[in-house]
Amino acid sequence: MSSTTHALNQPTHHILSVLVQNRPGVLARVSSLFARRGYNIFSLAVAPTEDPMLSRITIVVDVESSPLEQIVKQLFKLVDVVKISELDPRRSVERELLMATVRVPAEDRGQVVELTNIFEGKILAVGVEAITVSLDGSPDKLDDFEELLRGYGIVELQRTGRVALPKLDKEARLKAVKHGKAS
Amino acid sequence: MTQKITGAQALIRALELENVDTIFGLPGGCILPAYDPLLDSPIRHILVRHEQGAGHMAEGYAHVTGRPGVAMVTSGPAATNMVTPLCDAYMDSIPMVCITGQVPTSAIGTDAFQECDTVGITRSVTKHNELIMSADDVPLMVRQAFHIATTGRPGPVLLDVPKDVLQNSMNWHWPSDEEVLDSLPGYKPVTKGHPRMIKEAARMILDAKQPILYAGGGILKARAADALRELAELIDTPVVTTLMARGAFPDDHPLCLGMPGMHGNATAITAMQKSDLLITLGARFDDRITGKVATFAPDAKIIHVDIDPAEQGKVRRPDVPIVGDCRLVIEEIIKAIKDLLNGGEKQQDISQWKSRVSGWREQFPLYYPANEPGEALKPQYCLEQLRDGAPEGTILCSGVGQHQMWSSQYWKFNEPYTWVNSGGLGTMGFSVPAAIGAKVGRPDRTVWAVDGDGCFQMTAQELVTASVERIPIKVAILNNSYLGMVRQWQEMFYEERYSEVYLSPELPDFVKWAESMGCIGIRVESPEEVQPAIEKANSIDDRSVVVEFRVDAGEKVFPMVPAGFSNDDVLLHPDQNGRREFLR
Numbered sequence: 001m002s003s004t005t006h007a008l009n010q011p012t013h014h015i016l017s018v019l020v021q022n023r024p025g026v027l028a029r030v031s032s033l034f035a036r037r038g039y040n041i042f043s044l045a046v047a048p049t050e051d052p053m054l055s056r057i058t059i060v061v062d063v064e065s066s067p068l069e070q071i072v073k074q075l076f077k078l079v080d081v082v083k084i085s086e087l088d089p090r091r092s093v094e095r096e097l098l099m100a101t102v103r104v105p106a107e108d109r110g111q112v113v114e115l116t117n118i119f120e121g122k123i124l125a126v127g128v129e130a131i132t133v134s135l136d137g138s139p140d141k142l143d144d145f146e147e148l149l150r151g152y153g154i155v156e157l158q159r160t161g162r163v164a165l166p167k168l169d170k171e172a173r174l175k176a177v178k179h180g181k182a183s
Numbered sequence: 184m185t186q187k188i189t190g191a192q193a194l195i196r197a198l199e200l201e202n203v204d205t206i207f208g209l210p211g212g213c214i215l216p217a218y219d220p221l222l223d224s225p226i227r228h229i230l231v232r233h234e235q236g237a238g239h240m241a242e243g244y245a246h247v248t249g250r251p252g253v254a255m256v257t258s259g260p261a262a263t264n265m266v267t268p269l270c271d272a273y274m275d276s277i278p279m280v281c282i283t284g285q286v287p288t289s290a291i292g293t294d295a296f297q298e299c300d301t302v303g304i305t306r307s308v309t310k311h312n313e314l315i316m317s318a319d320d321v322p323l324m325v326r327q328a329f330h331i332a333t334t335g336r337p338g339p340v341l342l343d344v345p346k347d348v349l350q351n352s353m354n355w356h357w358p359s360d361e362e363v364l365d366s367l368p369g370y371k372p373v374t375k376g377h378p379r380m381i382k383e384a385a386r387m388i389l390d391a392k393q394p395i396l397y398a399g400g401g402i403l404k405a406r407a408a409d410a411l412r413e414l415a416e417l418i419d420t421p422v423v424t425t426l427m428a429r430g431a432f433p434d435d436h437p438l439c440l441g442m443p444g445m446h447g448n449a450t451a452i453t454a455m456q457k458s459d460l461l462i463t464l465g466a467r468f469d470d471r472i473t474g475k476v477a478t479f480a481p482d483a484k485i486i487h488v489d490i491d492p493a494e495q496g497k498v499r500r501p502d503v504p505i506v507g508d509c510r511l512v513i514e515e516i517i518k519a520i521k522d523l524l525n526g527g528e529k530q531q532d533i534s535q536w537k538s539r540v541s542g543w544r545e546q547f548p549l550y551y552p553a554n555e556p557g558e559a560l561k562p563q564y565c566l567e568q569l570r571d572g573a574p575e576g577t578i579l580c581s582g583v584g585q586h587q588m589w590s591s592q593y594w595k596f597n598e599p600y601t602w603v604n605s606g607g608l609g610t611m612g613f614s615v616p617a618a619i620g621a622k623v624g625r626p627d628r629t630v631w632a633v634d635g636d637g638c639f640q641m642t643a644q645e646l647v648t649a650s651v652e653r654i655p656i657k658v659a660i661l662n663n664s665y666l667g668m669v670r671q672w673q674e675m676f677y678e679e680r681y682s683e684v685y686l687s688p689e690l691p692d693f694v695k696w697a698e699s700m701g702c703i704g705i706r707v708e709s710p711e712e713v714q715p716a717i718e719k720a721n722s723i724d725d726r727s728v729v730v731e732f733r734v735d736a737g738e739k740v741f742p743m744v745p746a747g748f749s750n751d752d753v754l755l756h757p758d759q760n761g762r763r764e765f766l767r
Contacts, residue, residue: 020369021368021369024314024316025302025314028303028306029306032306032307033307036307069496070493070496070497073492073493074493076492076493077310077491077493078369079310079311079331079367079369079370080369081369082368082369083369
């Protein structure tokens with residue numbers, strides 16, 4: 001997981017939004033295809049969509065492991081893959097969830113609470129020596145928050161990986177490469 | 184009207200409805216329920232001696248008939264034995280449906296006896312696979328499997344069926360075409376080429392000065408041999424046929440240049456290399472064809488017709504990519520060319536190019552030094568004699584190695600679907616079971632399997648299957664007592680340091696072995712014996728025949744483009760090297 005921030009108009013990653021049939025083994029099919037063809041998955045999130053027959057897998061791939069074209073075409077060949085959209089990071093909204101437990105003595109707790117409030121995060125649990133907080137938002141924002149929390153001593157950290165949808169402006173470019181009946 | 188039957192009965196009925204006439208298989212614990220209704224079915228079952236044999240037989244059957252081959256085996260070790268044929272079929276785009284037994288659904292995941300994660304293991308070597316979890320799903324899954332295996336880019340599909348799914352009762356329902364298509368929203372192969380791309384291709388073909396038709400196995404899969412011939416004759420352009428496309432264009436046609444690639448002939452290799460337009464039809468720029476990719480056909484524009492979009496741009500970026508079925512696209516291209524010609528356009532004069540190509544053909548025929556009296560028998564001579572003695576329409580199967588390359592080089596394939604080999608995966612041991620499958624598919628034809636002594640020892644036991652099931656094939660073993668191709672590489676690239684390639688000159692006794700399996704065994708040690716032995720083999724049609732040719736172990740396959748070399752640096756037979764400058 002990289003925590004580098006980047007300029008908005010210089011994407012460092014590709015986002016593939018893959019609509020699949022909601023069937024056993026489909027995630028294994030997708031992830032093993034990436035492994036088999038030598039591509040690294042940066043992050044991956046999967047969940048059902050509004051249609052219970054379909055799930056959406058959001059896969060983030062490093063720009064360096066290009067060309068993306070070949071892996072997209074190979075993905076198309078999976079029978080369970082219904083549709084693939086490549087989302088331009090500049091023209092899509094991305095969200096991620098972070099949860100962290102920070103070791104902090106009671107007297108310093110206020111600082112972590114304040115930081116969390118500034119980022120509009122949530123306090124999930126409070127213990128004697130530690131506090132668990134959560135934050136959802138753009139991956140950049142989460143990177144910043146994570147970096148600041150490090151100063152206090154992160155005991156455990158979990159991020160979900162990005163999920164993304166195209167922006168709703170006129171220029172939203174949904175590069176739909178494969179349309180199934182379901183779309 | 185529904186009718187309660189078991190999952191096993193549904194499976195066999197579904198196979199019958201898919202017009203399956205033959206299953207190659209071997210029963211075991213978990214698949215047992217499916218073997219019971221098979222007794223009452225008109226489907227012929229061929230009981231193999233090893234599951235790998237069943238898989239290759241299904242491939243051989245599919246190769247020569249165009250219909251999907253079907254293999255059925257049990258769970259665990261039977262499924263793992265099927266991995267090689269599945270991968271082989273996947274690499275060579277062979278339509279095949281494989282049914283494996285699985286432990287009961289309640290036992291899945293418990294490391295039960297003969298349990299393995301068949302679907303997981305075979306995921307990357309199948310076009311698609313499914314674990315059937317309910318007897319009610321059996322008919323739809325079978326229909327899907329056959330649909331997927333035979334449409335688009337063909338390939339193997341595996342159905343893993345737990346024992347209780349076979350035993351449970353279900354309501355029989357045979358899904359309609361529409362139900363099958365609706366159940367596969369993500370599977371829609373494109374067959375019709377893009378009209379604008381087809382026009383562009385037609386124009387490019389007329390404008391080319393040095394065109395070559397680069398025909399691959401896709402021609403055969405698409406039943407496009409006639410269309411290819413029409414196109415070639417229309418534009419009077421030479422054709423190369425890859426290892427997978429031998430027979431897709433007749434070798435005796437004046438435009439046929441034969442096989443290009445690592446062991447292709449110098450003309451086919453050089454013609455591709457010097458061309459200004461490669462009209463690529465159902466071929467995939469395999470590394471065995473291109474040699475070093477960076478220097479492959481540097482001045483050629485590329486038209487790439489392929490039903491699999493992932494092949495376009497995978498190795499070489501096409502100037503005109505056309506996704507579609509080869510036959511349909513070629514027919515459209517022919518039409519587009521005729522339209523242009525009727526509109527007054529003219530094709531470039533390619534006579535100079537063609538005379539250059541003819542020059543290469545004259546200078547660089549396939550060559551091997553003739554047998555001298557008392558010298559060891561040349562394997563190429565054996566192949567020439569086999570070819571000349573073969574009855575009309577003979578199907579040739581081969582294993583993998585030197586004998587495979589000589590087969591492809593020296594045979595004359597004048598008819599499609601008469602050549603069966605393992606191209607992509609390079610599976611030693613392919614030929615005997617594939618030949619049996621081919622003979623089952625085309626009982627009217629003579630089937631010769633050309634094998635090496637190394638290959639033969641991997642799958643020879645299937646000759647027992649052939650004898651018991653009365654499937655008479657003929658096997659020619661080119662016995663050089665070596666893993667010949669590996670030996671050739673060690674001689675040429677490892678300073679003649681021969682490491683673990685010497686088999687044995689005396690063991691096994693192939694004649695006795697053949698006889699023990701119910702075959703006629705013949706040993707040939709000198710050139711004079713070759714022809715009579717072949718005549719004898721061809722005259723026997725009530726049982727299988729194995730002819731062992733004791734051949735020269737030092738003979739190497741030429742020409743050769745060593746791995747990683749440019750096609751420009753093809754190694755000719757040393758006796759031809761003096762004429763090298765003519766290849767310019």
